[in-house]
Amino acid sequence: MKVLGIESSCDETGVAIYDTEKGLLSEALYSQVAMHAEYGGVVPELASRDHIRKIVPLIRETVKNAGMTMQDLEGIAYTSGPGLIGALMVGASVGRTMAWSLGIPALAVHHMEGHLLAPMLEEDAPECPFVALLVSGGHTMLVEVKAIGDYKILGESVDDAVGEAFDKTAKLMGLSYPGGPELAALAEKGKPTDIKFPRPMVNRPGLDFSFSGLKTAALLAWEKSAQTDEAKADIAYAFQEAIVDTLFIKCDRALKQTGHKRLIVAGGVGANKRLRERLNDLGVEVFFPRQAFCTDNGAMIAYAGALRLAAGQQEPAVISPQPRWSLETLTGLPEAV
Structure with a gap:
């Protein structure tokens, strides 16, 4: 057809x-x-x-x-x-x-x-059941997929979506629109420092997310910094690490909760290199659509x-x-x- x-x-x-x-x-x-x-x-x-x-x-x-x-x-x-x-x-x-x-x-x-x-458009398409991490500018959620059309939302963001947090934080630091990809690229130039951002809601039960506080933390760090290109890159690095760590912890928790051994990641933030790298350490099969999808x-x-x-x-x-x-x-x- x-x-x-x-x-x-x-x-x-x-x-x-x-x-x-x-x-x-x-x-x-x-x-x-x-x-x-x-x-x-x-x-x-x-x-x-x-x-x-x-x-x-x-x-x-x-x-x-x-x-x-x-x-x-x-x-x-x-x-x-x-x-x-x-x-x-x-x-x-x-x-x-x-x-x-x-x-x-x-x-x-x-x-x-x-x-x-979208990952099912690839040659190595995943089979149900699996856990899906949907991360985009407007949505962040973990979904249990038992079959096509049989979906259970395990957790979602109570405020900003991941992509939204990336874009807003980039704008706070003066990066051009769309800021998310620019911030991610800038993070690759940054390095670990004494800048420490929280990993929101990881120390409480459940699979919901909250990313709005990270924007405030990034803004305060930027205002206290020397506001040089190096400082901006280091803040971007710390911010991205906080996001990726949080998503990793919640995905690991969702996989253990459901008992599934497959994770698919989709949505605009699924193109993030650091996120892909980290989620591949979960010890399960992880599937991503090609960058364009x-x-x-x-x-x-x-x-x-x-x-x-x-x-x-x-x-x-x-x-x-x-x-x-x-x-x-x-x-x-x-x-x-």
Whole structure:
């Protein structure tokens, strides 16, 4: 089954075609980072308008690169949430309209299920059950995955997500937008010093996270420092180590709690080199998507949608994006398949 996937939940327009028999046929991605950099963060209205401008040309490009025509498509999957309501409306409206005009089914996909399943696009795809660490700009959570659609949230951030903490801390230290990748790159130039940041919520039971206090700790350290390039790099190093240590401890705890021997890591922060290096020391199988599939992309939506459409899942032909949507409300694949 050839399925077109559309991702438009925030500031990236992603389109891809996934074939359940041949795999990923083509994909294209447009990032709005340069546009939002002027404002130091994502401006929702501008994001929506840019999705409108880019989405149709990207769809045409992706279909052409797959050696197909629109009539060859057998299904359409689009991100329905969580995300920015205006941005979600663009993808949902285009996806549903195309499906209606072509007489093929369309399916609303949960953005975080897309991330969770992204490692399955690789040749060494993990098998269920496993624990998933989802770490992005908007979400940080540990999820027990017994089967596709059978998800239990073990813990999540009570305030800032990891990516958000990276971005905000980078901004406090004067780094340009998007700050997270810049701070991570700067941390590679830093070294261990007497700067000590807390590892939030690791000394209490449970698997929830809290990262907002680390921003304050980093700001205070920066204000007390000589504010040189060397000091900035050392603070970035200490900050990243605190984040990575916290994630390592919680992942280890989640694996022991569930008894699972596989961990998958997905989301934008999953591209962090130090995090990948450290989690590989857990003593279990650890799976990451390729760097390009860590951030938002159409391939993960096409794949997640293709699994459900091929299994016979159907939905009413309505446009109803969900800016807030719990992963636990999803259902498993139809039992007939």
